Amino acid sequence: MRFRDLAFLVVSNLRRMKLRLALTSLGVVIGTSAIVLMVSLGIGLQANLTTSLGDLGAATHITVMPGGMETGMPDEGQLTDAALERFETIEHVEAVMPMTYVMSAQGARYKRYESYMNIMGVPMDAFEAFGYELESGRLPRTDSEVLLGAAVPTSFAAGDSATQAGPSGRLKLDLLGKRLDLTLMMWPSEEEMQKDPMAQGTERKQRLTVVGILAPTDMQTDQTAYVTLDAAHAMNGATRRTTAYENVVVKADSTRNVTAIEDEISGQGFFTFSSQSMLKELNTVFLIIQGVLGALGAIAMLVAALGIANTMTMSIYERTREIGIMKAVGASNRQIKRVFLGEAAIIGVLGGIGGLTFSWAGAALANLFVQSLIASQAGSSGGVMPETSAFFQIPVWLALFAIVFASGIGLLAGVLPAVRAANLDPLTALRHE
Amino acid sequence: MTTAVQVTGLTRQYVMGGEPLEVLRGVDLSIAYGEIVCVMGPSGSGKSTLLNIVGGLDRPTSGSVVVAGSDLARMDDEQLAVYRRRQVGFVFQSFNLIGTMTARRNVELPLLFSGEPEDQRTARAAAALQAVGLGHRLDHKPTELSGGEQQRVAIARASVNEPAIMLADEPTGNLDTHTGQEILSLITSMNAEGRTFLITTHDRAVAKAVAHRIVTIVDGAIARIEQGGTL
Numbered sequence: 001m002r003f004r005d006l007a008f009l010v011v012s013n014l015r016r017m018k019l020r021l022a023l024t025s026l027g028v029v030i031g032t033s034a035i036v037l038m039v040s041l042g043i044g045l046q047a048n049l050t051t052s053l054g055d056l057g058a059a060t061h062i063t064v065m066p067g068g069m070e071t072g073m074p075d076e077g078q079l080t081d082a083a084l085e086r087f088e089t090i091e092h093v094e095a096v097m098p099m100t101y102v103m104s105a106q107g108a109r110y111k112r113y114e115s116y117m118n119i120m121g122v123p124m125d126a127f128e129a130f131g132y133e134l135e136s137g138r139l140p141r142t143d144s145e146v147l148l149g150a151a152v153p154t155s156f157a158a159g160d161s162a163t164q165a166g167p168s169g170r171l172k173l174d175l176l177g178k179r180l181d182l183t184l185m186m187w188p189s190e191e192e193m194q195k196d197p198m199a200q201g202t203e204r205k206q207r208l209t210v211v212g213i214l215a216p217t218d219m220q221t222d223q224t225a226y227v228t229l230d231a232a233h234a235m236n237g238a239t240r241r242t243t244a245y246e247n248v249v250v251k252a253d254s255t256r257n258v259t260a261i262e263d264e265i266s267g268q269g270f271f272t273f274s275s276q277s278m279l280k281e282l283n284t285v286f287l288i289i290q291g292v293l294g295a296l297g298a299i300a301m302l303v304a305a306l307g308i309a310n311t312m313t314m315s316i317y318e319r320t321r322e323i324g325i326m327k328a329v330g331a332s333n334r335q336i337k338r339v340f341l342g343e344a345a346i347i348g349v350l351g352g353i354g355g356l357t358f359s360w361a362g363a364a365l366a367n368l369f370v371q372s373l374i375a376s377q378a379g380s381s382g383g384v385m386p387e388t389s390a391f392f393q394i395p396v397w398l399a400l401f402a403i404v405f406a407s408g409i410g411l412l413a414g415v416l417p418a419v420r421a422a423n424l425d426p427l428t429a430l431r432h433e
Numbered sequence: 434m435t436t437a438v439q440v441t442g443l444t445r446q447y448v449m450g451g452e453p454l455e456v457l458r459g460v461d462l463s464i465a466y467g468e469i470v471c472v473m474g475p476s477g478s479g480k481s482t483l484l485n486i487v488g489g490l491d492r493p494t495s496g497s498v499v500v501a502g503s504d505l506a507r508m509d510d511e512q513l514a515v516y517r518r519r520q521v522g523f524v525f526q527s528f529n530l531i532g533t534m535t536a537r538r539n540v541e542l543p544l545l546f547s548g549e550p551e552d553q554r555t556a557r558a559a560a561a562l563q564a565v566g567l568g569h570r571l572d573h574k575p576t577e578l579s580g581g582e583q584q585r586v587a588i589a590r591a592s593v594n595e596p597a598i599m600l601a602d603e604p605t606g607n608l609d610t611h612t613g614q615e616i617l618s619l620i621t622s623m624n625a626e627g628r629t630f631l632i633t634t635h636d637r638a639v640a641k642a643v644a645h646r647i648v649t650i651v652d653g654a655i656a657r658i659e660q661g662g663t664l
């Protein structure tokens with residue numbers, strides 16, 4: 001029997017039972033939509049969260065903060081030079097970089113342009129070891145030189161408008177070799193506060209020369225300006241280097257070793273986090289969400305499969321005599337089986353296509369709804385609209401999978417009825433009715 | 434070879450509620466190509482059972498059935514299907530056409546399962562319907578045809594694959610006498626063009642009208658073989 005003839009026979013058989021076909025396919029439509037929407041939500045959520053996780057730092061970086069726990073270690077969770085040296089000896093650690101925030105930084109001015117940026121003190125040799133790349137210029141060598149993150153030159157706005165302007169309205173300044181004037185707010189020390197409780201902070205100016213600009217990354221680095229550790233300490237008003245850092249970044253030689261290093265460091269009494277451990281935790285959550293959603297879809301699909309099996313069983317019963325006739329004129333068991341498997345598969349395919357169409361429409365609507373929700377919230381809080389990709393994503397592979405899966409379900413549901421039809425005794429079948 | 438069908442020592446036993454029922458008890462029969470053989474006998478004597486076994490729809494309990502040189506006893510289900518498709522044409526008392534298909538589609542059915550290309554298939558089906566006088570009713574469904582016309586479509590379907598043997602089980606049983614006569618003369622004229630027939634009937638007049646030989650079965654055994662009226 002030719003495939004074309006089989007297909008024709010199957011289709012003309014199905015055309016005889018349009019209503020039943022529609023109702024049975026509807027079950028598959030529901031099951032397919034459930035599964036597709038659920039998987040697409042999983043994909044969308046993961047994509048959105050992984051995108052925003054990029055901000056937390058490069059995949060091999062571990063951020064270490066003081067632990068403040070009783071550990072029995074000599075430094076009691078303080079990020080001292082000794083602790084840093086210990087980190088360096090941990091296996092697979094490539095580099096260790098302490099960081100000191102310049103807390104006093106109020107803003108920077110270049111000519112009539114102003115900007116607010118994070119200023120951070122880092123040891124420049126370690127900085128290089130971390131693999132940050134310079135877009136132009138060089139690393140700072142003296143305490144009056146500064147290195148800018150890639151986004152800093154675009155963060156300036158003219159005069160008073162600096163606080164209002166959105167990121168898009170800003171201009172890109174050519175700052176290499178130029179001088180920035182920083183405003184520092186020196187808060188009174190505790191001793192001074194004891195002497196005079198009404199003591200006010202005093203503003204100080206600091207002039208820095210831009211000697212380099214970093215290549216863009218997807219991290220916070222882009223919005224930060226870097227100075228030497230000593231410069232940062234000086235700007236914070238400390239006369240000499242403090243004994244412990246607030247923040248240390250440890251770089252692993254590969255993402256695979258991040259977790260082991262993290263475990264070792266947190267075992268020494270420090271707080272750690274990395275995009276790796278974050279991702280791992282989130283992945284577990286997603287796995288659970290997707291598992292629950294998938295189970296719901298599977299139940300819907302199971303019900304749909306039972307519907308197909310039921311419809312096929314009924315229609316085979318009604319066509320028993322016809323099966324007898326086909327056998328009498330020479331149809332083999334296998335040919336009969338193919339006819340009914342074909343019908344079941346087509347029910348599945350139609351349901352799959354319907355389900356996919358439904359999911360596409362549903363996903364588009366849901367995305368529109370979520371985005372307008374986010375937009376209205378961002379609008380009312382005066383913030384900038386965050387860049388969100390779609391929360392329901394239906395990639396091509398998912399669409400293909402849905403169709404194949406639905407037809408597979410149809411086929412599977414049709415197996416038992418089709419085998420029964422094929423094995424009918426021709427004489428018994430002919431005597432039916 | 435001139436023997437179309439050779440039946441030797443054929444028995445068929447059904448088991449009904451634990452009780453064995455001997456429906457055929459050692460039937461020997463040979464049919465030559467170009468012959469019309471009628472099997473006569475009272476109801477329940479085993480006529481249909483004999484026909485169904487020769488047609489590969491039922492299996493013998495013992496004995497051999499050789500049609501066009503091949504032994505049915507040695508065939509599995511798949512081979513029996515191919516045998517029915519190529520060597521047999523069935524005509525039933527109740528026509529057994531598929532109600533949702535046109536006359537042409539019904540006649541095409543055996544060729545469909547043998548994988549014949551569509552253009553040849555439709556041409557052969559049209560020719561077969563032409564031969565039974567229904568060339569103008571190709572696209573009519575069975576409900577739009579009279580009983581006699583439906584039986585003609587069934588005969589066209591049975592002959593379209595050029596079978597070695599055409600089997601008709603009470604072909605006039607559902608028709609009035611006049612229409613029955615027309616079907617019998619159609620059978621006679623097809624036989625004149627070389628078709629071989631094995632026909633069952635309980636009606637002696639029917640047998641007399643077409644048969645070269647009349648085989649009378651009583652209780653599953655051949656009681657008598659006589660030369661028919663047409664010889």
Ligand SMILES: Nc1ncnc2c1ncn2[C@@H]1O[C@H](COP(=O)(O)OP(=O)(O)O)[C@@H](O)[C@H]1O
Nearest residue numbers: 447449454456475476477478479480481482483
């Ligand atoms: N599948 C079957 N199971 C049990 N008994 C059967 C079956 N088919 C036929 N018989 C019995 O075999 C006998 C012969 O039947 P059949 O060949 O149809 O007779 P006829 O066609 O001569 O009227 C009957 O008694 C019938 O009840």
Ligand SMILES: [Mg+2]
Nearest residue numbers: 480481482602
């Ligand atoms: Mg009978």
